[in-house]
Amino acid sequence: MEIFATGLNYKTAPVEIREKLAIPEEKYSEILEKISLLPSIYEVSILSTCNRVELYGLSDNIEESFEEILRLLSSYSGLKVEELKKYMFLYRDRDAIAHIFRVSSSLDSMVIGEPQIVCQFKDSFSKARESKAVKHVMTRLFDKAMNVSKKIRTSTGISRRAVSISYAAIELAKKIFGDLSDKNVLLLGAGEMAELAARHLASAGVRHIFVSNRTFEKAVQLADEFGGSAIRFNKLFEFLPEADIIIVSTGAKEPILKKEHFKKIEKIRQGKPVFIIDISVPRNVSDDVNEIENVYLYNIDDLKMVVDRNLEERKIAAESAKILIDEEVAKFDRWLKQLQVSPAIVKVRNFASEIKDYQLKKLFEQMPYLNEKERENIELAVNSIINKILHRPTMYLKDKATKENSEFYVDIFEEMFSPKWDFRKRMDVSLKKGRKSEK
Structure with a gap:
């Protein structure tokens, strides 16, 4: 009996191939059952996300299992076996175990350290267990994979640093204010990244979110999602003194917020800091705003610098994680051989x-x-x-x-x-x- 890992992911296949293999919720049990009934496969689980469709299992003949899986996935996707084979990888024994540990620990993710894969990995195993497609060996392997994932996150801090533009904005806001629970947010415009940053701020527990957009109906719709208030665009400057955090993302070709706007509200603010994130391209906040005391302006390039620095730190953490994975692979391989x-x-x-x-x-x-x-x-x-x-x-x-x-x-x-x-x-x-x- 041997452990195997096979499938395709963002490293081996383009999105137009991956989307044909993606398994929706309503098809998952059916595909899992068909694969688990293949004669050479004893245990199997399927992980299907936007970036990967991978199968992990136990077989007494890996080459035969691989060919059977290819035929089944070919029938499901409509892709010819030979074409599909070009994009599929196959790992066995220690290489398979190491790959499973890397996936569960988000070391194999497009964004190293991203937390979503941990939940997706856990969910895929729960489904396989409910379907009785996994038994003693794979249960032990998946439990160990989750244990390794937790150990890597706590010992290396691989997921502590923000690596998205929107989340980097929140990280900077917390550095300036500390606690965000008594802070008001003004969302100016409804760009995708600004909206995402506002969502992160809402989940961080800010006091209130104001939304202003040239199309008022869009402002109302977005404000309702956050339990906030919509502001007509021509009334924007009346609410400026209330804003502790301002996220700007409009299609304007020149600055909307200027130095004089913040000079006017200086006395009203009584020295309280204002944190401005300008994600607009071209920029919608003039540079000289930064000259005013207690006003902190960051544009998309500033945030990208934070993201790049954090990505480098994650890569360093990933190197430490690889050593830990090698140790855990050796332990599991020893247990598996003793089991045999x-x-x-x-x-x-x-x-x-x-x-x-x-x-x-x-x-x-x-x-x-x-x-x-x-x-x-x-x-x-x-x-x-x-x-x-x-x-x-x-x-x-x-x-x-x-x-x-x-x-x-x-x-x-x-x-x-x-x-x-x-x-x-x-x-x-x-x-x-x-x-x-x-x-």
């Missing part, structure tokens, strides 16, 4: 248990006067002797399972306890045959 020798160990222990039961039965028949407690003590002592005798060969086999040529040692172990070496039993059989022939 378990049948041989169980067979030997069952053999020892049969001998024990037979000998104790004979002993207790010869000593009928023993009470129940005495019999229990004798049985405990015999069990202890068997466990101590078998402990060393068991540990020896588990150790050899992690080395090369492990099958060689398993064969020797099983051969040692083969019935063919039980000469006394064979002699007893031959003696009985001889007595019958004499008669």
Whole structure:
């Protein structure tokens, strides 16, 4: 049995291919069931996001499983097998385990450290478990993957730094104000990034959000989403003194907010800081606004510098995470190899248990006067002797399972306890045959 990981992602396939393979919620169970019923696959889970469609599983013939998966996905997507094959990757054993750990830890994501993949990974496994498509081995692997993900996030801080323009704005706002719960936000314009920044601010618990847009209906619609207030564009400057954080994103060709606007409200603000994020291109806030004390203006290039710096820090954290993943892959691989020798160990222990039961039965028949407690003590002592005798060969086999040529040692172990070496039993059989022939 081997672990495998196969599929395609943003590194191996363009979006027009990925979208054909994407599995919607209503189709997920059907596709999962079809793949889990493939004869060479014992356990399987599917992860389908906008950036990847990947399958992780356990197989007794990975090449056969890969070909069967290709045919099934070809039928589902309408892509020819040969075309699909160009975009599909296939990892096995340690490479597969390492890939699964990287995905769960967001080291394989387009944006390193992004948190969404953790929830998507966990959700995909929950669905596979509910469908009984995963059992002991893959359950252990996914639990370990989530554990590795948590360990990487807490020990490397890989997801602490903002790597989106909108979230970088929030990070800067918190540096200026600290607590945002008593701050008012003015959203000027309804650009996508400005709207997203406002959403982040709303989730950070700001007091109130005002929205002003040239199209008033759009301002009303957006304000309703935030539980805020819409302001007519020509009334904008009346509300300027109320704003602690201003997000500007309009299509204007020249500055809307200028130095004189903030000079007018200086006394009203009584020295309270104003944080302005100008995401407009061209810029909608004049540079000289920054000359006013306690007014902090950042444009999209300033935010991009924050994002780039944070991305570099995440890349450094990712290098530390790779070392941790290598260690965890080695541990899981060792457990998996030791698991594969378990049948041989169980067979030997069952053999020892049969001998024990037979000998104790004979002993207790010869000593009928023993009470129940005495019999229990004798049985405990015999069990202890068997466990101590078998402990060393068991540990020896588990150790050899992690080395090369492990099958060689398993064969020797099983051969040692083969019935063919039980000469006394064979002699007893031959003696009985001889007595019958004499008669």
